[in-house]
Amino acid sequence: MATEIERKFLVVDDSWRADADGGVRYRQGYLAGSAECSVRVRAAAEGAWLNIKGATLGASRQEFEYPVPLADAAAMLQGLCGERVLEKVRYHVPYAGHVWEVDCFEGANAGLVVAELELAAVDEPFQRPPWAGREVTDQWRYYNARLVSHPYRDWSESERRGDAD
Amino acid sequence: MATEIERKFLVVDDSWRADADGGVRYRQGYLAGSAECSVRVRAAAEGAWLNIKGATLGASRQEFEYPVPLADAAAMLQGLCGERVLEKVRYHVPYAGHVWEVDCFEGANAGLVVAELELAAVDEPFQRPPWAGREVTDQWRYYNARLVSHPYRDWSESERRGDAD
Numbered sequence: 001m002a003t004e005i006e007r008k009f010l011v012v013d014d015s016w017r018a019d020a021d022g023g024v025r026y027r028q029g030y031l032a033g034s035a036e037c038s039v040r041v042r043a044a045a046e047g048a049w050l051n052i053k054g055a056t057l058g059a060s061r062q063e064f065e066y067p068v069p070l071a072d073a074a075a076m077l078q079g080l081c082g083e084r085v086l087e088k089v090r091y092h093v094p095y096a097g098h099v100w101e102v103d104c105f106e107g108a109n110a111g112l113v114v115a116e117l118e119l120a121a122v123d124e125p126f127q128r129p130p131w132a133g134r135e136v137t138d139q140w141r142y143y144n145a146r147l148v149s150h151p152y153r154d155w156s157e158s159e160r161r162g163d164a165d
Numbered sequence: 166m167a168t169e170i171e172r173k174f175l176v177v178d179d180s181w182r183a184d185a186d187g188g189v190r191y192r193q194g195y196l197a198g199s200a201e202c203s204v205r206v207r208a209a210a211e212g213a214w215l216n217i218k219g220a221t222l223g224a225s226r227q228e229f230e231y232p233v234p235l236a237d238a239a240a241m242l243q244g245l246c247g248e249r250v251l252e253k254v255r256y257h258v259p260y261a262g263h264v265w266e267v268d269c270f271e272g273a274n275a276g277l278v279v280a281e282l283e284l285a286a287v288d289e290p291f292q293r294p295p296w297a298g299r300e301v302t303d304q305w306r307y308y309n310a311r312l313v314s315h316p317y318r319d320w321s322e323s324e325r326r327g328d329a330d
Contacts, residue, residue: 031217032196032198032204033197034196034197034247036197036244036245036246037197037241050215052196052204052215054245064240066215066231066233068231075229076229080202080219080227082201084199
């Protein structure tokens with residue numbers, strides 16, 4: 001078990017690419033959800049994982065992750081996730097002593113680019129890179145579990161601008 | 166991954182106890198469910214497991230199971246399963262070349278005793294012991310995932326008799 005402390009920001013331009021690694025393609029699906037948690041399966045070239053996250057939104061939430069055989073993950077993605085599957089390429093971008101994760105979504109979420117920073121404590125100081133714009137840590141619609149049912153393609157102009165946030 | 170082929174029967178008397186082992190107490194909770202599957206965490210004295218089962222009812226369904234640390238299971242049972250937790254004692258009872266599992270439920274499901282037999286193939290022949298009564302393999306209300314939300318205590322007389330089955 002771990003408590004995940006994570007901040008999410010929209011990415012405003014492509015300047016992060018100069019410092020990024022080659023990226024890893026993830027295919028991930030949501031097996032099931034409840035009021036308390038969501039259960040995800042994620043497959044990449046180098047392995048697959050089952051992940052259980054508490055539903056509490058915001059910077060800090062309970063998280064459990066276990067490696068699973070790639071063949072199991074493929075069977076779950078195909079047979080047990082319904083339409084709740086998304087693809088993204090995740091890049092690692094070092095900046096001012098932290099390593100940021102930049103997710104470039106594909107398919108129905110193409111065009112959405114979100115940067116995440118994992119912190120060791122809620123009050124750990126960090127420097128915000130110039131390519132990181134509006135913070136969306138508390139916005140449910142930017143969470144992967146939500147993007148599978150309400151993809152970026154279907155967002156209204158006001159949702160994209162964040163008028164109501 | 167495995168395909169679970171399982172038949173369920175009501176237990177009509179206590180005569181199975183003569184051949185049973187000492188039993189193992191399970192505490193299990195349902196993390197989340199969807200139209201396609203349910204995700205369960207189970208803790209016993211000797212270990213804990215995460216289990217994902219396809220929602221297809223009846224004798225054959227997809228199943229994935231992974232061991233997890235007992236401390237993780239305890240945290241999930243306490244923090245992520247809400248009220249969707251049940252306890253039972255599971256006994257193993259050899260009969261005519263097969264090992265049956267007899268589940269004695271507790272708490273809100275006290276009084277319910279269900280025998281399960283796992284088979285290697287849908288058409289594998291087996292002998293039904295005298296203490297195994299009506300088959301309930303296709304009855305959703307006898308599934309553990311359902312017993313947490315509609316416990317035996319709350320069943321109508323006609324549900325207990327199986328009038329509508």
